[in-house]
Amino acid sequence: MPSLPDMNTPEVAELARMQGAHAHPPVPAPDAGEQALFECLLRIGDSTLVLGHRVSEWCGHSPALEEDIALANVALDLIGQTQNWLALAAEVEGQDRSADDLAYLRDAWDFRNLLLVERPNGDFGHTLMRQFLFDAWHHEFLKGAAASTDPRVAEIAAKAAKEVAYHLERTSDLIVRLGDGTAESHRRMAAAVEALWSYTGEMFLADAKDAEIAARGILPDPASLREPWLATVGAVFAEATLALPDSAFAHKGGKQGIHTEHLGYILAEMQFLQRAYPGASW
Amino acid sequence: MYAQVVKSEGSKTRDEMTPEELAFQDRIDRGEKIEPKEWMPEGYRKTLIRQIGQHAHSEIVGQLPEGNWITRAPTLERKAILLAKVQDEAGHGLYLYSAAETLGVSRDELMELLHAGKMKYSSIFNYPTLTWADMGAVGWLVDGAAIMNQVPLQRTSYGPYSRAMIRICKEESFHQRQGYAIMMKMAQGTPAQKRMAQDALNRLWYPSLMMFGPSDKDSVHSAQSMAWKIKMNTNDELRQKFVDQTVPQAEYLGLTVPDPDLKWNEEKGGYDFSEPDWSEFYDVLAGNGPCNKDRLGARVKAWEDGAWFRDALVVHAEKAAARRAVAAE
Numbered sequence: 001m002p003s004l005p006d007m008n009t010p011e012v013a014e015l016a017r018m019q020g021a022h023a024h025p026p027v028p029a030p031d032a033g034e035q036a037l038f039e040c041l042l043r044i045g046d047s048t049l050v051l052g053h054r055v056s057e058w059c060g061h062s063p064a065l066e067e068d069i070a071l072a073n074v075a076l077d078l079i080g081q082t083q084n085w086l087a088l089a090a091e092v093e094g095q096d097r098s099a100d101d102l103a104y105l106r107d108a109w110d111f112r113n114l115l116l117v118e119r120p121n122g123d124f125g126h127t128l129m130r131q132f133l134f135d136a137w138h139h140e141f142l143k144g145a146a147a148s149t150d151p152r153v154a155e156i157a158a159k160a161a162k163e164v165a166y167h168l169e170r171t172s173d174l175i176v177r178l179g180d181g182t183a184e185s186h187r188r189m190a191a192a193v194e195a196l197w198s199y200t201g202e203m204f205l206a207d208a209k210d211a212e213i214a215a216r217g218i219l220p221d222p223a224s225l226r227e228p229w230l231a232t233v234g235a236v237f238a239e240a241t242l243a244l245p246d247s248a249f250a251h252k253g254g255k256q257g258i259h260t261e262h263l264g265y266i267l268a269e270m271q272f273l274q275r276a277y278p279g280a281s282w
Numbered sequence: 283m284y285a286q287v288v289k290s291e292g293s294k295t296r297d298e299m300t301p302e303e304l305a306f307q308d309r310i311d312r313g314e315k316i317e318p319k320e321w322m323p324e325g326y327r328k329t330l331i332r333q334i335g336q337h338a339h340s341e342i343v344g345q346l347p348e349g350n351w352i353t354r355a356p357t358l359e360r361k362a363i364l365l366a367k368v369q370d371e372a373g374h375g376l377y378l379y380s381a382a383e384t385l386g387v388s389r390d391e392l393m394e395l396l397h398a399g400k401m402k403y404s405s406i407f408n409y410p411t412l413t414w415a416d417m418g419a420v421g422w423l424v425d426g427a428a429i430m431n432q433v434p435l436q437r438t439s440y441g442p443y444s445r446a447m448i449r450i451c452k453e454e455s456f457h458q459r460q461g462y463a464i465m466m467k468m469a470q471g472t473p474a475q476k477r478m479a480q481d482a483l484n485r486l487w488y489p490s491l492m493m494f495g496p497s498d499k500d501s502v503h504s505a506q507s508m509a510w511k512i513k514m515n516t517n518d519e520l521r522q523k524f525v526d527q528t529v530p531q532a533e534y535l536g537l538t539v540p541d542p543d544l545k546w547n548e549e550k551g552g553y554d555f556s557e558p559d560w561s562e563f564y565d566v567l568a569g570n571g572p573c574n575k576d577r578l579g580a581r582v583k584a585w586e587d588g589a590w591f592r593d594a595l596v597v598h599a600e601k602a603a604a605r606r607a608v609a610a611e
């Protein structure tokens with residue numbers, strides 16, 4: 001039996017030599033500014049991709065034909081926006097990758113989506129609440145991004161903002177109707193708020209990359225979106241007779257690539273064909 | 283087809299018809315459209331409800347086999363195209379339920395009949411979609427077969443049904459082309475992709491031929507439906523047309539139609555081909571297809587799980603109306 005190297009070797013270099021490790025060729029570091037923009041574009045593009053995936057899981061299974069149509073529409077908008085955001089991210093990265101490469105050939109730790117969007121669908125009320133909480137943020141985010149100093153960002157955001165204004169109108173209306181519907185619908189919507197609230201805080205937390213991109217006027221400062229978001233959510237909840245939680249606890253990590261267990265399964269499903277048949281063209 | 287074995291009511295000779303029925307038949311023979319508020323024989327109304335209802339159910343159950351691949355679509359563009367297609371099918375269901383409603387039956391009533399197993403949907407949707415090539419083959423063959431039947435139905439005698447068909451046909455031909463585009467990619471792709479494409483054709487060829495229903499050249503039901511112009515061709519005519527159109531398309535893809543007896547018949551100007559296994563067809567209709575339980579189960583679950591949602595919308599609307607009434611006092 002081959003003997004394992006002695007882990008007590010004081011010299012790390014010696015340990016590496018014993019393990020037969022090779023020195024890696026240095027990877028050229030991308031320009032730090034472009035790196036921050038790339039990351040921030042993934043944060044939005046991955047969020048729309050993962051939410052689009054979740055929404056599309058409802059296709060043919062929703063409570064009414066009108067909802068099947070509306071959900072497919074939302075998913076289509078989100079996937080279309082993903083194509084734009086990830087194509088721009090790939091262009092900024094400059095490593096000759098496509099939007100599809102980014103969507104289908106990265107593992108979970110390289111995804112930068114918000115944790116909120118990877119939460120499972122739950123019942124239909126849960127899905128609508130997740131969508132509403134996201135839409136209210138997404139709408140503010142896109143309004144800010146539409147005024148970007150980067151014309152490529154401004155163009156994508158302006159187009160998406162029109163779609164998302166409609167998403168928000170639809171979910172606001174449904175949250176009111178379900179919150180102020182039957183006792184059961186109220187209970188379900190309150191449970192959804194309770195389950196999802198702690199995943200909303202992440203939308204407003206900035207790290208150094210967000211701060212840099214906001215300082216350059218490319219994307220809005222995440223913290224600046226909290227107040228208008230809360231105003232929208234507060235007004236809708238009041239009409240829906242739903243209580244606004246006072247907990248400020250926020251799960252975080254999605255924007256830095258530390259996800260919940262759910263993302264791995266989403267990607268296993270989404271990426272199956274690209275992974276099983278590498279290099280094929282579809 | 284999407285409405286495969288529709289029992290027709292009626293079948294009277296001109297001598298047996300009342301003056302009203304005679305006048306009605308004359309209008310149809312002149313190519314006039316019948317509109318919802320106009321007089322119609324009870325048998326015409328009932329047969330139409332059955333046919334349109336079955337067609338509507340097929341559209342919504344038809345979301346399921348393709349919905350099965352949305353989350354696994356291999357590129358963002360393919361995902362978007364598939365989503366749009368499945369969305370179209372839901373829209374077709376909506377147009378058709380609306381057309382049926384003009385005949386005095388509500389969407390909810392029709393859905394309940396579907397869920398209770400008292401109304402059918404097309405047998406084709408009881409087959410599974412097992413590989414991505416099935417997304418190509420379904421568009422190419424299933425939407426292709428649907429178009430065969432629905433293009434002539436644009437000229438059907440019942441106005442709302444005819445108008446629904448006109449809207450639907452435009453989208454269906456889109457679906458068929460998109461399906462064929464997927465098949466082309468697969469047939470020209472890697473060996474594994476070609477294998478998937480051939481496998482999809484092997485599995486879906488005969489079920490697609492079954493979509494037209496068994497031969498009805500001697501059926502009195504079909505004769506009555508054709509006299510009323512709610513059925514425009516016999517099942518055999520449409521099946522022949524479908525085979526004649528599809529075989530060259532398969533050849534162009536470099537795929538083999540799974541029928542050793544398929545051959546061109548110069549005399550009739552069409553292909554001779556093998557009949558599908560009709561005992562399998564009747565098994566599927568009786569609920570024993572590979573996916574009957576899953577498909578209907580998924581629809582029933584969606585309906586039952588969504589009851590609280592639909593109820594809440596009704597209750598909210600009542601509350602809002604009551605509040606408006608108080609405010610108006």
Ligand SMILES: [Fe+2]
Nearest residue numbers: 341370371374
């Ligand atoms: Fe359709």
Ligand SMILES: [Fe+2]
Nearest residue numbers: 371425454457
């Ligand atoms: Fe279709």
